[in-house]
Amino acid sequence: MRTPFLLALLMVVSGCASQSAPRGTALDLDALTRDVAAAETAFAKSMADRDIEAFSGFIADDAIFQPGPDSLRGKPAILAAWGKYFEGAQAPFSWRPETVVVLEGGQLAQTKGPVFDPAGTPILEFRSTWRRDPDGRWKVVFDDGTCLCGRDTPPGN
Template structure:
């Protein structure tokens, strides 16, 4: 519920301002603010898992989303939300994630976020990469999501 309030109040005002700056040639400052906004949205999305709030999870998914989560890509919000419901069962989250990198197009319309995925005990098990689309001021929704196993690579 707090995420919805944020979007409706402060998020909308911040987004309108930063989007206007980016579109008006606000340069790095506008883009930097959009990056921070998407970082906050990704963190709120991740909190849905920690809070065990599948309904809130669904609010972040675009209608035409594609998630590479199972044996075949999940297409559309309904399919994504239904398949991911299994991860919201039970009192303890099976995994968590957090953004480390966020990049936003100069237009402010799309953003990419990426970061580590940890198991329930905090051990790294993978990385996620998500593409977000600004659908309305302050309303970012995820359109693509793909995870990959953790790399046990030397020097990384």
């Protein structure tokens, strides 16, 4: 009777146990979805607050941001490229999550929603993939945006 317990304990201690819920227990996907939405909202707030240090805290060390045909690989490259967006008193854009989904295992999630110019006009749609760290914090691992050009936007705007 003690053998399964000792085996399970050994797996946890050795790091072999999954970070998802144990078999037979259900993850609260609604709570995880709320957590991811809150993380994305706080991530966006860091831009509005002009706080690149807070912004940095939401990015995984191995993240990839795709601002176009070239990829920004790793947190240092992302922060170097995004530093210009934190200059000045007003943020050059803002965003908010409208769709949040979490995988059944509770380790990955995706957010997407509109990106707005300073006047509040939607200009892009962002899509971010989040990974839950062992400590429960969510970090962005992939991020990209799609231009809304041509979608109900007059030419030249």
